[in-house]
Structures are given as structure tokens and as C-alpha cells.
Amino acid sequence: MTGVSVFPLTNPYFSMNAETALLPLTRLSQGQLNLLETCPRKFQHIYIDQLGVPISPEQQERVTWGSRFHLLMQQREIGLPVDSLVEEDAQLQHYVTALVNAAPEILTPAPQTFRESEHCRTLNFQSFLLTVIYDLLIEDENSAQILDWKTYPQPKDRQWLAKDWQTRLYLYVMAETSDYAPEQLSMSYWFVKSNPQPQSLKFTYNVLQHEKTRQDLTTLLAQLTGWLQRYQCDRIPFPQVAESRNRCHDCSFGVRCQRTSESLPSRSKNLLPNLADIQEVSL
Numbered sequence: 001m002t003g004v005s006v007f008p009l010t011n012p013y014f015s016m017n018a019e020t021a022l023l024p025l026t027r028l029s030q031g032q033l034n035l036l037e038t039c040p041r042k043f044q045h046i047y048i049d050q051l052g053v054p055i056s057p058e059q060q061e062r063v064t065w066g067s068r069f070h071l072l073m074q075q076r077e078i079g080l081p082v083d084s085l086v087e088e089d090a091q092l093q094h095y096v097t098a099l100v101n102a103a104p105e106i107l108t109p110a111p112q113t114f115r116e117s118e119h120c121r122t123l124n125f126q127s128f129l130l131t132v133i134y135d136l137l138i139e140d141e142n143s144a145q146i147l148d149w150k151t152y153p154q155p156k157d158r159q160w161l162a163k164d165w166q167t168r169l170y171l172y173v174m175a176e177t178s179d180y181a182p183e184q185l186s187m188s189y190w191f192v193k194s195n196p197q198p199q200s201l202k203f204t205y206n207v208l209q210h211e212k213t214r215q216d217l218t219t220l221l222a223q224l225t226g227w228l229q230r231y232q233c234d235r236i237p238f239p240q241v242a243e244s245r246n247r248c249h250d251c252s253f254g255v256r257c258q259r260t261s262e263s264l265p266s267r268s269k270n271l272l273p274n275l276a277d278i279q280e281v282s283l
């Protein structure tokens with residue numbers, strides 16, 4: 001046995017009728033765009049075939065902690081008491097305090113600004129509804145800042161995050177759904193568990209980046225439309241990632257995809273999914 005069993009997953013993104021024929025797709029998040037680009041077949045397994053994968057207790061613990069941190073930051077932003085959330089978790093209190101100390105100018109409301117946590121925006125794009133949720137949005141007359149709390153370690157390669165669909169989609173949707181010029185926008189990630197204090201990475205934006213993202217979205221979503229139609233009409237599966245990309249060795253769908261240890265040189269013993277594949281929980 002070289003893979004894990006899969007089980008049906010309730011899918012909020014696709015509607016299926018009694019014959020399980022695919023109806024028009026509604027929402028797409030940055031996580032789904034990342035997955036689509038990483039391996040279209042994996043996207044099919046998870047979001048169309050509705051196959052879920054188990055996650056390890058350690059991964060579940062990290063996801064739960066991250067959700068609690070986000071909830072605490074949201075409650076703090078809107079002025080609700082947070083005592084009940086932190087009194088049993090000194091670590092949570094420690095990291096929130098560290099973030100507030102590291103970024104007082106961001107976390108202390110300034111006059112003449114609009115602020116909102118868990119700010120949601122949607123953009124209709126080629127019949128898909130692109131959906132973003134900003135952990136915190138701060139707007140003033142001249143600029144808009146998107147902030148995101150990360151509870152995983154800061155990546156060593158800044159470019160990795162610059163290319164991630166979260167950075168690209170969050171800025172793109174903001175530019176398309178506001179009066180701000182791309183140059184007036186920025187996105188900052190705060191890595192709240194960095195030692196000795198939280199660290200941030202800031203990404204600015206411009207017209208060229210905006211146009212490139214528009215082109216890449218157009219290409220990717222045209223591909224998705226084609227793959228969906230072929231799968232719905234002829235049951236032709238979505239393409240698999242090339243084996244040479246070395247993505248299959250720790251994927252839970254190895255058996256289903258016939259990409260098991262027999263065909264792969266360095267299969268990992270860890271058959272559980274990557275944390276990056278797990279959708280962030282919106283509050």
C-alpha cells in the first residue's frame with residue numbers, strides 16, 4: 001500500500017446535480033489557483049471529484065492555532081474582548097503582543113483611515129468569481145495596504161512569495177475593485193512566529209505587474225474552462241504534473257494517479273498532504 005485512502009468531501013465551490021454533472025463554477029481562491037498551477041489533476045481530485053485527504057494531528061494543530069490567531073486579531077481589531085481566547089493559551093498572547101509591539105503603526109488605528117479585518121472582495125473574471133479575504137485592509141486617501149498574518153516560518157526566498165497567487169491575486173483584485181492606481185497598493189505579510197520578533201515582507205505593485213497578472217489569469221482560467229468542459233463532456237481527466245517536477249512523491253493521490261514508489265525514485269514515507277495544499281480557514 002503506497003497511498004492513503006480518500007474520502008468524499010463536501011465541496012463549497014462546485015455545484016453538482018443528481019447525475020454529478022458539473023454546473024458552472026462560482027468561486028476561486030488564491031489557494032485553488034496555486035493548486036491548479038501546481039497540478040491540475042490534484043485540483044480535479046480535490047475540488048471536482050470531491051476527494052479529501054486526512055491531515056496529520058500536527059498539521060491539524062497548526063491549522064487550529066492559525067485559526068485562533070486570526071480570530072483573536074479580528075476580535076482585537078473590532079474592539080471585542082479577547083480575554084477568553086488568550087487566558088488558556090499563553091503562547092497566543094505572547095505572539096499577539098509581539099506583533100503589536102513590532103508593528104504599532106499598523107495595529108493602532110490612525111485618523112482619516114478606513115480599516116477592516118477579514119475584508120472580503122470578489123471579482124467576476126471569465127465567468128469565475130475570484131474571491132479574496134484580507135486579514136486586515138488599511139486605506140487612506142493616497143494608499144491601500146493589505147496585511148496578512150502568517151503562522152508558518154518566513155520563506156527564505158522572497159521571490160517564492162512574490163510569485164504566489166495570494167500576493168498576485170490579492171493585489172490584482174484590489175486594483176480592479178477600487179479607485180486606487182496599482183502603484184498606490186501594497187501587500188505585507190507578517191510572520192508572527194519569527195524570532196526574536198515578528199518579521200514582515202512587503203510587496204509593492206505597479207501597472208506592469210497588474211497587466212502580467214491579468215494575462216496569466218486569462219491563460220490559466222481559459223485552461224481551466226477547457227479542462228472542465230472536457231471532463232464534464234468526455235470524462236477526460238485534467239492533466240497531471242510532469243513526473244520530473246517531483247511533486248508526486250508526497251502526494252496522497254499517488255495510487256490513484258499511478259505515480260507510486262514503483263515508478264518514482266525517491267518516494268517519501270510521509271503520505272500526508274503538504275500544509276500549503278490545505279485551504280486557509282476564513283473566519
Ligand code: SF4
Pocket residue numbers: 039041042045240241247248251252253254257259
Ligand atoms: S500524484 Fe502527482 S499527478 Fe497525481 S494528483 Fe498528486 S501531484 Fe498530481
